[in-house]
Amino acid sequence: MEKVTIATVAVRAGVSRQTVSNVINTPEVVRPETRERVREAIASLGYRVNQAARQMRTGRSKLLAVRIEPARDGINGSVLDRFLHGLTDAATVAGYRVMLYTASGDDGEIATYEELLTEYDLDGFVLTSTHHGDPRTSWLAERDVPFVTFGRPWGAPDTHSWVDVDNAAGTAAATRHLLATGHTRIGFLGWPAGSGVGDARREGWASTMAEAGLPTEDVVAVDGVDSGASAAERLTNATAVVCASDSLALGAMRALPGRAIVGFDDTAVARAVGLTSVSQPLAEAAGRCMDLLAELLDGRAPTTPTHLLLPPSLVVRRTA
Amino acid sequence: MEKVTIATVAVRAGVSRQTVSNVINTPEVVRPETRERVREAIASLGYRVNQAARQMRTGRSKLLAVRIEPARDGINGSVLDRFLHGLTDAATVAGYRVMLYTASGDDGEIATYEELLTEYDLDGFVLTSTHHGDPRTSWLAERDVPFVTFGRPWGAPDTHSWVDVDNAAGTAAATRHLLATGHTRIGFLGWPAGSGVGDARREGWASTMAEAGLPTEDVVAVDGVDSGASAAERLTNATAVVCASDSLALGAMRALPGRAIVGFDDTAVARAVGLTSVSQPLAEAAGRCMDLLAELLDGRAPTTPTHLLLPPSLVVRRTA
Numbered sequence: 126m127e128k129v130t131i132a133t134v135a136v137r138a139g140v141s142r143q144t145v146s147n148v149i150n151t152p153e154v155v156r157p158e159t160r161e162r163v164r165e166a167i168a169s170l171g172y173r174v175n176q177a178a179r180q181m182r183t184g185r186s187k188l189l190a191v192r193i194e195p196a197r198d199g200i201n202g203s204v205l206d207r208f209l210h211g212l213t214d215a216a217t218v219a220g221y222r223v224m225l226y227t228a229s230g231d232d233g234e235i236a237t238y239e240e241l242l243t244e245y246d247l248d249g250f251v252l253t254s255t256h257h258g259d260p261r262t263s264w265l266a267e268r269d270v271p272f273v274t275f276g277r278p279w280g281a282p283d284t285h286s287w288v289d290v291d292n293a294a295g296t297a298a299a300t301r302h303l304l305a306t307g308h309t310r311i312g313f314l315g316w317p318a319g320s321g322v323g324d325a326r327r328e329g330w331a332s333t334m335a336e337a338g339l340p341t342e343d344v345v346a347v348d349g350v351d352s353g354a355s356a357a358e359r360l361t362n363a364t365a366v367v368c369a370s371d372s373l374a375l376g377a378m379r380a381l382p383g384r385a386i387v388g389f390d391d392t393a394v395a396r397a398v399g400l401t402s403v404s405q406p407l408a409e410a411a412g413r414c415m416d417l418l419a420e421l422l423d424g425r426a427p428t429t430p431t432h433l434l435l436p437p438s439l440v441v442r443r444t445a
Numbered sequence: 446m447e448k449v450t451i452a453t454v455a456v457r458a459g460v461s462r463q464t465v466s467n468v469i470n471t472p473e474v475v476r477p478e479t480r481e482r483v484r485e486a487i488a489s490l491g492y493r494v495n496q497a498a499r500q501m502r503t504g505r506s507k508l509l510a511v512r513i514e515p516a517r518d519g520i521n522g523s524v525l526d527r528f529l530h531g532l533t534d535a536a537t538v539a540g541y542r543v544m545l546y547t548a549s550g551d552d553g554e555i556a557t558y559e560e561l562l563t564e565y566d567l568d569g570f571v572l573t574s575t576h577h578g579d580p581r582t583s584w585l586a587e588r589d590v591p592f593v594t595f596g597r598p599w600g601a602p603d604t605h606s607w608v609d610v611d612n613a614a615g616t617a618a619a620t621r622h623l624l625a626t627g628h629t630r631i632g633f634l635g636w637p638a639g640s641g642v643g644d645a646r647r648e649g650w651a652s653t654m655a656e657a658g659l660p661t662e663d664v665v666a667v668d669g670v671d672s673g674a675s676a677a678e679r680l681t682n683a684t685a686v687v688c689a690s691d692s693l694a695l696g697a698m699r700a701l702p703g704r705a706i707v708g709f710d711d712t713a714v715a716r717a718v719g720l721t722s723v724s725q726p727l728a729e730a731a732g733r734c735m736d737l738l739a740e741l742l743d744g745r746a747p748t749t750p751t752h753l754l755l756p757p758s759l760v761v762r763r764t765a
Contacts, residue, residue, distance in 0.1 A: 143463045187564070188544075193533050200713045206526045213513050213545045222565070224508075225533045225543045244507070245542070350717065375717050393520045397670065397695050397714040 130172075138166035186246040189216060189418065192234065192253060193225045200372045200392050204407065205253055208275060211411030212251060219419050221248070235264050242270065248422050251414050255279055255287075257321060273417045275410055277432075279321035286417045286430040288410050292322055292389075295403035295437035296329030296367050299387040302401075302439055303365045304337055308385060312363030313343035314356055314373050326369045326389060348372050354380040365445060371395045371402055378444065385445035399443040406435050458486035506566040509536060509738065512554065512573060513545045520692045520712050524727065525573055528595060531731030532571060539739050541568070555584050562590065568742050571734050575599055575607075577641060593737045595730055597752075599641035606737040606750040608730050612642055612709075613649030615723035615757035616687050619707040620653040622721075622759055623685045628705060632683030633663035634676055634693050646689045646709060668692050674700040685765060691715045691722055698764065705765035719763040726755050 135142045140163060147155050148163040155163070166172075191212060194205050213223050226241060228234035238261075241247055248271065252261060255276030262281055265272045274287040296313075303311050313330045316323035327343070334341045342363050346356035353368070353376020360366060360377075365385035368374035374388030378400065388395050391404035413433050420426040455462045460483060467475050468483040475483070511532060514525050533543050546561060548554035558581075561567055568591065572581055575596030582601055585592045594607040616633075623631050633650045636643035647663070654661045662683050666676035673688070673696020680686060680697075685705035688694035694708030698720065708715050711724035733753050740746040 141463070143461070193530060195530065195534075200717070203523060203526070203713065206523070209545075210513060210515065213547055214515075217547050222561075223545045225529075225545065227533055227537050241542075392713070393523070394714050394717040397520070398718060 134163065134166045134170060134172050137170060138163045185422070186248055187221050188224055188245060188247050189221050189249055189251060190224045190226055190241055190245075190247050191251045192228055194254070195227070195229075200370070200375075200390075200394050203392050204390050204405065207407045208253065208411050211408035212415060214408070215412040215415035219415055221415070221419070231260050234261055238265065238270070242268075249273075249418050251275065251418060255281075255321070257319065271418065271421045273414050273421070275414050277321065283432070284430060286421070286426070286432065288413045288417065288433045288435065290405045290410060290437050291434045292325035292437070293329030293332070295389060295405075295439070296326045296369075297333045298329075298437070298439045299367045299389075299401075299403055299445075300330045300333040302441065303367070303385060303387065303445060304333075306385070306445070308365040309337075309339055310342070310363050311339070311365045311367060312360040313341070313367050313369075314353060314360065314377055315343060315345050315369040316348060316373075317345045323369055330367045346373060346376075350376045350379070353377055357381050371400060374400055374402070374444075387439075387445045391440050395440070395442070401442045401445040402440055403437050404440050405437050410435055454483065454486045454490060457490060458483045505742070506568055507541050508544055508565060508567050509541050509569055509571060510544045510546055510561055510565075510567050511571045512548055514574070515547070515549075520690070520695075520710075520714050523712050524710050524725065527727045528573065528731050531728035532735060534728070535732040535735035539735055541735070541739070551580050554581055558585065558590070562588075569593075569738050571595065571738060575601075575641070577639065591738065591741045593734050593741070595734050597641065603752070604750060606741070606746070606752065608733045608737065608753045608755065610725045610730060610757050611754045612645035612757070613652070615709060615725075615759070616646045616649030616689075617653045618649075618757070618759045619687045619709075619721075619723055619765075620650045622761065623687070623705060623707065623765060624653070624657055626705070626765070628685040629657075629659055630662070630683050631659070631685045631687060632680040633661070633687050633689075634673060634680065634697055635663060635665050635689040636668060636693075637665045643689055650687045666693060666696075670696045670699070673697055677701050691720060694720055694722070694764075707759075707765045711760050715760075715762070721762045721765040722760055723757050724760050725757050730755055 131142050131145045135145045140159060145163055148160050152160055194202060216223050226237050228237045250272040252272055252274040253276060255274050255278060257279045259281050262278060262285055277287055277289045300311055313327055315327045318324060331341060342360055344356040344359045346352040348370055350372050353373035357377040357380040366377050367387050368377055369389055371388035371390050371392045371394055374386050377386050388400045388402035391402040395402040417431055451462050451465045455465045460479060464475060465483055468480050472480055514522060536543050546557050548557045570592040572592055572594040573596060575594050575598060577599045579601050582598060582605055586605060597607055597609045620631055633647060635647045638644060651661060662680055664676040664679045666672040668690055670692050673693035677697035677700040686697050687707050688697055689709055691708035691710050691712045691714055694706050697706050708720045708722035711722040715722040737751055
């Protein structure tokens, strides 16, 4: 199939490319007989008005961009993969397509925004992995590029729409479940302080323990099964442990056999080993992000940005 | 930032949109003083030649499309997620971007090709999950749409370039490892006959057992942990089991405690539970797919299509 372009149509109809473009975009300015000739050429050549032509007409590409993270340990990385599946599904339903990009670090990601905005007529971005001191949102906001974030701004200006999962509610539910099953010495195995998500997961456990008037014991580790196991060994009093991730929980299961363990993210690994874990509503979060971005793009967003905090749920299995 | 378009530049320079387009695409046809005026307008407005304009010039969008699968059990589905990560990385290095689409069934996917080809100037496709009776490759080939497949044609015309992993070599290596560690009664837990990948995984085990002159015992199950456990219970003689997937292997571990078990795909779950498993070189496969497609698109592909069968490797852990 030789590619049929506007130029092919123009030659066949004996008019300029601009005239063909006018017939497609502003037919009222073209004389009826010319219009008819161009339309016959379009039909006989099987020319399909492509995205480039449509863009010129509507200024809309129906194309969104989202970052794909480097493949990680396959446990925590799977969370963003599930978000990506959900986003692609929701985008398809809403008539959008998703373009992927990779980037390393915030500055690298901002450089990629420039590149993408230059090379493609993107309608907007869905940002993931928001964090303290995140410069990406102000960069996009200053340039009036439409975006929503999956993740709160964590201290950055709260002037855009976002969707997040209530991490503190998740560990609070895990802690209440352990209290209800008779535990009083419930420890926490978390990440080093400073990450918004990690601090929120710690807070849900800590506040629930404080409400119950119980003493607390907690340790931190960089995420991973081995690091989780080493840190868990230092939890000497706890009969039960709430963990900030399934990776840490797997380490705790290895280091502390027989104790009650709860993970976070309900990954395939949790299902495989029978780990009780907090489940994030990732497909719903992705769908809400798509809804908010579509509202923005269609000019029907409320003047105040929307902030949605979705509740996670606890999936009880054999470890707690 | 108000969007600067060709029209904005045209107004500023006092010329038509076509003239601006000519300055960008075929500057030699524009009078030097007009060219200069348009270029000054482009510079002062910060107009960036966008993808739509570039496409008209080069006929190349530098955009590839690949299907994203529905989120599955998180075990086997992770294989295609890892391929997607690898493909996005390789595409970025080669100057391409990846667009995602979803589709259900072969006919649904072909309908999506039509839609995508109408709406976006895609350069080509990377197809995954090839299977017997796959109509997708002939559809694309008949329309001269460039593509490569990750997966052999399995009986369909072998006239396009593809990359695959040698599944039979993977189960053969698993079987040889079990033979070397003293097992002689090695069973196979596979998928129902008829899938190219599943049959190849069975064949690697069967031929290695035949070479060793040993009797065989095998059962089949649809993929899944529970179905794998039920089927594994019928392996009464085997002291060791080679499985077609990590999901089936998890079932076999549960049903046959103490026996040697080998899985397939080296998923995060295998790492978490200490399952010996066959690992596919997914990042390499993705990189080779990108290379082959770039060769095609640059018109430097050899006249005979390239077929690459990559060897998997065995990751030995505590289950075998």
